Amino acid sequence: MKPSPKIQDLRAEQSHRDRGRRRLRRCLVAIGVVVLLVLFGFFGLPPIIKAQAVKHLSAALGREVTIERVRINPLVLSVAVEGLAIKDRDAGPFVGWKRLYVNFDSWSLFTGEWRFQEIELNGFSSRVVLHKDGTFNFSDLIPAPAASTPPAAPSTPARPVRIGKLTIISAAFDFTDEGRPAPFSTEVAPLSFTIEDFRTLDGPGAPYAFAATTEAGESFDWRGTLSVNPLRSTGEFSIGKLALKKYAPYYADRMRADILDGTLDIAAHYTIDLTEGARVLGLNNGVIKLGNLQVAERGVSSPAIELPALTITGISADGVKPSAGIQRISLDQAHLRIRRDAGGALNLLTMLTPEKIPAAPATTAAAPAPSAPVALPDVKLDEFAITGLLVDFEDRTTPTPAKNTIEKLDLSVKHLSLSEAAAPVAINLAVVLASGGELAVEGSAVREPLAANLLVKATALSLSGFTPYVEPFLNLRLASGTVSLSGKAGVAGSAATFQGDVSVDQFAALDGAQAEDFAKFASLAIRGLDVTTEPLAAKIAEINLVDPAGRFVINADKSTNFATVLRASAATPASKPASGGPPAKTKTGAPAAGPSPAWSLGKFTLTNGSFALTDRSIKPAVQTALNQLSGTVTGLSSADLQRGDVDFHGKVDGIGSIAITGKLNARAVTPAPNAATDFVIDARSIDLSPLSPYIGAYAGYELARGSLTLDVKSHLAQRKIDSANVITLNQFTLGQATNSPEATKLPVRLGVALLKDIDGNIVIDVPVKGSLDDPNFKIGRVVLRVIVNLLTKAAVSPFSLIGAMFGGGGDELAYQEFAPGEVNPLPAEAAKIETLRKALKARPALNLDITGSFDAAADQDALRQQQLTGQLRVKLWEERRVQDPATLPPEQIELSPQDEARLVAGLFAEKFPAGVVVKPDGSTMAVPVPKSEARAERPEPRAYHRGQPILRPVFEPKPAPRSIVPPSSIVNVSKDMQVQGISTAPTLADMRRLLAADLVVTDDDLRQLATARAQQVRTLLESGQIAPERLFLTPVPVQPKGARVLLQLK
Structure with missing residues (x-):
């Protein structure tokens, strides 16, 4: 049997029951409250938040704001705002999303940081407009900056934030720029972003992922980890298929070119750590790819630049040191169309200049004092490579545009360094020309001090494409020819050297006017060439020129192909002084010339x-x-x-x-x-x-x-x-x-x-x-002058030329002098005859014209005297024939002075029976005969006798009417004449002169004399073995030239 409970126990039990009831009651109340709160959170609070949000946001933003629904889950402390739409002031869309979900972590109530388990933004959209005045469509939402007062230090640090997962899904970003010459618009969609375990406190990086795509198919990707305090991030990013043409509004006014096509791809790994004392700004494994880039001159449809692929790999950088490195830059199968304008500008450089160059400022600030040189960053490039580059080059600075094409260019430059100036750079270049020929360069170079050692080899480079560069200096067309070269080229500072061989083969050039051959050769080989610039010197072991050919052409207008080819370039106009100023002074002194190379x-x-x-x-x-x-x-x-x-x-x-x-x-x-x-x-x-x-x-x-x-x-x-x-x-x-x-x-x-x-x-x-x-x-000119002088001398004074050649006088060789009435030259003329003989004998092609002449006065008097002497011989012959019939004929009789005086006196007495008077001046005058006296008839001449050297007329006088009167009988003058001072005693010469004066000598007689003289000279020359057919007698001139024979060479 159980013992009965005690009062204390019963009271304690009752008290315990009461406490349980109260606790249950409280729990039920709490549960009820929670249920009510949950129900309010689920159903009561969202409409309130929605209404208040719309109200307050519309007022704050000045824009219409609508929200479809707000969902709150008080059990998990999450909020979802769905269907948010904010209209812009132009009634267009501004910001909106389909759903924003925020899940707050309740542990934030018990920790020192704001925690969010998850934030998700789905279907976000935003429209940003940049107006022409430079303001955005949201500029009114940005408060004006306050007066510049130093910010107060925060009393406590901001509460850290931690987000378990942040997700953005299917976002869209629309941007319009109305301030460009051509409005720009783009849409980034869909855009997604994810980050996990993000925190603002120090800690392990939060993994994140960002991905976006534009309407043009461009992609943006960013993955890695992120930590905010201190800022640390590692990861990788990439930009794919960025359409360059799309962004033309941003660069069009900064260049005179249009990008017809081209995409850009960028990717790299990065590391950022801003921890004090251990900062890291690193980039590695970077790759930049430029694909299918086509750039044309403004307004031109065909591209001047075509880059199928430009790739930069192995990019690394350290922003703290600073240093940067690139493993390789490669340009593959590019095509450049380069044009040099008449002014010398290159189209590719012109394309990079802005359309409008800003005017220089009116005043320029004073140049700052030079500062200490800044150390160059450590930038290295392992290799720069060009493969398969095709270059079309047109040069319009020449009279005829020059067009040449590099069919293929391969270039490799290795071990480039910006900071290590003394580092050797390996160079390897190979060029193939479309016109034929290849060029290869291999060696190394150093930037500081400038030095290079290169092996250069050129094989059969065609010269035909370089005609336009020759035209400004020579009017020449290079029809064919190739250049080959092999040797070592070196540079050391300002000095350059070359050792090697050079050859030009199958060279042919045409003159620019007629397009005819001007010069050509099969080969020109220069071997053992050694050239230096400091000092300037050159050594050549051997030059071989094979089959050279040249033409000198004189055209129909007497111009020459050389004058056409070697035309002078236009003279540079002399500088003119400024208007109103004095003429510029010119330096007359020239600097002393240096030593010859x-x-x-x-x-x-x-x-x-x-x-x-x-x-x-x-x-x-x-x-x-x-x-x-x-x-x-x-x-x-x-x-x-x-x-x-x-x-x-x-x-x-x-x-x-x-x-x-x-x-x-x-x-x-x-x-x-x-x-x-x-x-x-x-x-x-x-x-x-x-x-x-x-x-x-x-x-x-x-x-x-x-x-x-x-x-x-x-x-x-x-x-x-x-x-x-x-x-x-x-x-x-x-x-x-x-x-x-x-x-x-x-x-x-x-x-x-x-x-x-x-x-x-x-x-x-x-x-x-x-x-x-x-x-x-x-x-x-000297040689021509000598020849012309010879011909001139032959024309003007040929006998002087003969005299100079054969040592016998000058122009006096052109004639032979004669005594009056004589046919034989004067004795002094014999030397001249001998000189003519030598000349004619030594010059068989030389002929001689012989022309006789006479002196009308002197030869006429001489012929009269000869006629008178003939009459005297006839008279003497008649006297002697009476005594001796066999006496010699008249022309052979020797006339003595006594006989001459006697016979002259007789003839004189017959002709002048009245006598003569001698005047004081020596002249004589016959005394008139009375008319009653019969005059003796004048004898008639008979035929000429040709047995003597000259043809002499011989007279046959008729018998005298009376006997010969002695000379003393002729002195028969009146005393009146003697009183007047007139002498009456004529000499023998006076009587001969008076007798001869009445004799007749005709022009035919004188021409016969001239002909006889010419025949005599011819005879003298023929005796010197001169062929008769080389000696020609010419007619006696109408106008006599004197008592001489004239000679003319033919």
Whole structure:
């Protein structure tokens, strides 16, 4: 049996029951309250929050705000706001979302941080507009900045925040920029972001992920971990397919180009740690890819730049050091169209300049004082590579635009460093030209101090595309030709060197006017080339020139292809003084010239050269050539005493030979005292037939035949030349006259005959001396002057030329002097006859015209005296025949002085029976005979006897009517005459003169005398073995030239 409970126990039990009831009551009340609160949270609070939120947000934002629904779960402390929409002031959408879910962690009530288990934003959308005035559509929501007062330090640090998971799903961001010349608009959607265990306190990084896509297919991705205090983050990000053309409104005014297409991809790993004392700003494994980039000049549809793939890999950077590194930059299969405008600007650089360059400020601030040099960041690039680059280059600075194409360019530059200036950089370049040829460069270079060592090799680079660059200097067209090069190039500071070989093959150039061959050669090889710039010097071991050919053409208008090709460039206009100012002073003094570059050439070899002359200015055209020219020059140098050996041999028109030999010093054309050049030119059997048109045009006769021999010995020293030139024309024979209007009026045939010797040679010795500093001194001009002078002398004074050649007088050789009435030259003329004999004998082509002449007065008196003497011989013959019938004929009788005096007196008495008077001046006058006296009849002349040297008229007088009167009987004058002072005693000469004065000498007699003289001179020349057919008697001139025989060379 149980014992009865005690009062205390009962009271305690009752008290316990009461407490249980109260506790239950309280629990039920609490539960009720909780239920009510939960019910209020679920159903009562959301409408209130929605209404208040709409009310207050609309008022605060000044925009219409709508919320579809607010959901609250008080059990898990979560809030969801659905269908939020905030309209912009233009009634367009501004901000909104489909659902915002926030799950608050109740533990935040018991910890020192705000905790959220989850925040999720789904369907967020935002529209941002940047207006033309630079304000945003939300600028009115940003409060104006307060007066600048230092912010008060927070009394307590902000409560940390911790989010278990933050998620943004299907967000959309719309951006419009109305301030661009062309409005810009883009939409980023869908956008998603996730981060877990995010906290603002120090701790392990919160993993996150961000992904977004635009309407253009661009993608943005960001993954990693994030910690806020201190800011730490590691991860990776990427931007994919960023459409560059889309963002043109932001760069269009900053460049004169249009991006037609192109995408940008960026990806990298990063590390950020802003912990004090251990900061890290790192980037690694970065990659940038530029794909299908096409950039065109503004308003042009075809791209100037095409980059299928530009890739930058291995990007790393350290923002703390600072330093950066790139493993490789590669450009693959790009295509550049480069154009150089007439002003020299490159289109690619012009494309990068802004459309409107801002004006320079009116005032410029003073330049700051120079600061200490800033250390360059450590930037390294392991390799920069270009593969398969195609370049079209057009240069419009030339008269004819130059167009060249690099078909393929490969470039590799390794080990670039911005901070390590002395680090060597490896270079490897390979170029293939579309026109033919390849270029390769391999070696290394250093930036500071500047230095480079390169192996350069060029193979068959075409020259034809470089014609436009030659045109400003030469009117020339490069038809063909290739350049090859192999050697070492070096740079050390400002000095450069090159050692190697250079060759040009199959070169051909046309003149720009007629497009005809101007110059060409099979190959030009320069071997052992060694060039330095400090000091400037060059050494060449050997130069070989094979099959060179050149043409000198004289056109129909007498212009030459050389003058056309070597046209002078336009002179630079002289600078003009400013308006109103004095003329600018010009410096008359020139700086002293530095030392001449040193150079040397071991050997120059010419093989089978050919140089042609074509002259179309005359008809027929002249065609001649120097061909098969080969030879060498050895040992040339810039040194004063160094003389090279010259030895060349060739043919003229394939027949005549020419040789050039001697010693050549390149300094001989300078005032150097010890430099001298000696050379000999020996030309043999040069056929002159190709030059016949010249002779026909300017000499007036065709060339029948002839050849040339040339001997030249020249000495050149201190710019002075001393040359002995002997020109020999072999069998030079003129043909028919051409009647050329340009022919000289000089007697060319006579000149040729005067100069051609008995062997058929014309030898012209032309010594030449002069100074190269004399602008009027030209060797060709000197030689031509000598030849013209010879022809002029042949025309003006050919006998003087003969006298100079054969040593016998001058112009006096042109005539023979005679005594009055005589047919034999004066004795002094014998030497002149001998000189003519020598000349005619030595010059077989020379003929002589012989023209007799007379003196009308002197020869007439002499012929009368000869007639009188003939009468005296006849009278003497008649006297002697009476005594001796066998006496000699009259012309053979010797007339003694006694007989002459007696016979003259007799004849005088017969003719002047009244006598004569002698006047005081010595003249005589016959005394008139009375009319009643019969005059003795005048004897009649009979035929001429030709047995004597001259034709003398012999008179047969009729018998005298009375006997001969002695001389004393003629002195029969009146005393009146004696009183007047007149003498009456005539001399023998007076009587002969008076007797002869009445004799008749006709013009025929005088012409017969002139003819007899000419025949006598011809006889004297024929006796010197001169062929008669070379001596021609010409008619006596109508106007007599005196008592002489005139000679004329033909």
